[in-house]
Amino acid sequence: MTDTETQGPPRKDLASRKEGIPLGRIAGIPVVLAYSWFIIAAFTVIVYGPVLAHNDSSLGLGAYFVAFAYAVLLLISVLVHELAHALTAKIYRWPTEKIVLNLWGGHTQFESFTASPGRSVLVAMAGPAANFVLAGGGWLLVSTAGLTGVADILANIFVWANLLIGIFNVLPGLPLDGGRLVESAVWKATGSQEKGTVAAGWGGRIIVIALAVWFIVLPALSGDRLDLSFVLITALVGSFLWMGAGASIQQARLRGRLHLVDAGTLAEPAVGLPESATVADVLALARDGATGAVPAVVLCGPDGRPVALVDAGAVSTVPPAAAASTPVSAVAYALGAGAYVPEFSRGQELVQYLAQLEGQEYAVVDGAGNVTGLLRQAAVLKAITGKEPRRGRGEPGRAGRQP
Template sequence: MPTETGSSRREGIPLGRIAGVPVILAYSWFIIAAFTVVAYGPILQINDPSLGVAAYYVAFAYALLLALSVLVHELAHALTAKMYGWPSEKIVLNLWGGHTQFESFTATPGRSLVVALAGPAANFVLAGATWLVISAASPTGVADTLTNIFFWANLVIGIFNVLPGLPLDGGRLVESAVWKATGSHAKGTIAAGWGGRIIVAALVLWFVVRPLLAGGRPDTSMLLITVLVCGFLWMGASASIQQGRLRSRLHLVSAAALAEPAVGIAETATVAEVLQAAAGGGAAVVLCGPDGRPASVVEASALAAVPAPVAAATPATAVARALGAGAYVPEWAKGQELLQYLSQLEGQDYAVIDHNGRVTGLLRQSAVVTVITGKAPRENRRPQGQNR
């Protein structure tokens, strides 16, 4: 299993921890940093010829200030979530700005909104503080350039992120409002996802279509930024809609409801004893180890392949398929709790047990996937008679 440090280094450069939260600078950040230097270096050089080649260093400083603004934004999310006991796994600064990855938690409409809006609020505070510095100190030269850039960067980040659509923070306002009104978190997420798609359409109309209709042509840099931002927003909005649709089906995920009949028997049994326990081979049989825990499964097809004359002499383990380590779930498990638990297990089949530890069924991963997505897994949708 990879260590946390090894995993982080594959994702980017670990910058340490702030308030206990790991901060990672993704390698993709260097793409936006390079774009900033290439796009704004010449502009700064034209506006202040005395800078010369130093204009490109100032442009890089601009990229660093953007990263700092995003870091403060994400820290505000993480620290606010910490007040509610929501653990933050990490903060990642990347090509798209950044994101805070949370561990599992139970949210409410109000708390979700507060955590989301903490980010833009932090940027507005930075913008206000920078404006006070500009007003009081009246910086000149490079200091004036960078302080103004920092002011406008935080103001724009704050305003942009309160737009009412996911994946932007303002989308949580739409999500929470619909969630509160309908009692459905899923409906709120879907509505906010569509809000994000509407924002994309509005941005394209304003920055691309409007200049074309006016007889002009979009600025190349602005067109590239629009494409990148709109692409990111569209993917995030679409993912939110998909997540909402999946969440709306969570109530259908139940170990007891989705499990097929199965019986448990000691793994010392023979095929003949398994056939008897399975009522002639119509149900799956789970073989349990000496400690009583499910260890392997014998499918009806495997039992049918054993000739009757040798069934009594053939160990059941000879035709069994091993289950993953700890691949058993309580029959009362359901919803998000069940999905999170299954995600930590190996294999694709899981024994279902009752309060006494007795096997009552066999839960197939394919059954869970089908009920969550509404579509059968591809391997289960092959035409009849087609061999694998």
């Protein structure tokens, strides 16, 4: 998640078009219909079309159109669910980037915000509450309007769909909304959101196991004939929940290590030189140093901002006789635009900023703008994950650069 920039909207609109079909904005919130939704729509038509045709032979081929209408009603129910999340979040000024409706239902994507246990619960529970309201409204319509035929079929489907969406989403495990209840309770008790997220993630995994036992294992052990489509739906939902729970646990563990991401602590010593310097100036730094090795050298432009990094390996290839006449820019490569950070930068704010930059090295500067260090992407990743990052196969490198 990134903050909105001046050039943000065009890039976000392009990303939305790649992700799916933009449906416009509701209350200023972009809504995107992911291409994967058409998979669940087709599945609904294929599975429920024959069932409707069998239950009401007068429908004929129209049963498949009714089944598609069911998929659309389900889509509307999910949209209302996600809008409830987004509009409730607006009360607390949590910026909503977009709502995406997809194969698994949908999700509301927020930008950076500061949460609290209580607000997290209210935003999470707004979704299921909206579905319960829709189910209640549908029930009143069915009970009082005397509907018949297709209208009655769709109204009943609408009631049951929203009731099931609401009940399913309040189950106590991530990525379901009910998982936020578990997360917030543990968060409030321990003061650690990360511990709450891990607990809620494990709650999600327990739910998957319970669903598999209840709907597949127990019927199989009792000798009941299993419906293939029902088993497939259970497996798909279970896999989605398991992956979501696992992702939540992993993200929580990574968040728990964000305090280790500190620009001043992780940076290696570096010095700054003007772009007009020569290779001889770099070698002089090596002679003046304690180890005699060429230090990390960052080149600064006329305005004093870091613009390039000297390649130590390339420096060693310059003949001593040519060192004084060789501009240091000849053995340097450009840093990404804006690839410098204050030495006091740390935590999530630093990670989010670095994620927007190109390249793998970032100059570290003090309050006066002087270069004091060089922060490498590998050091940041190691601090977050606790592991040495792997170098991709075939990834280009430069002599003297660290992977």
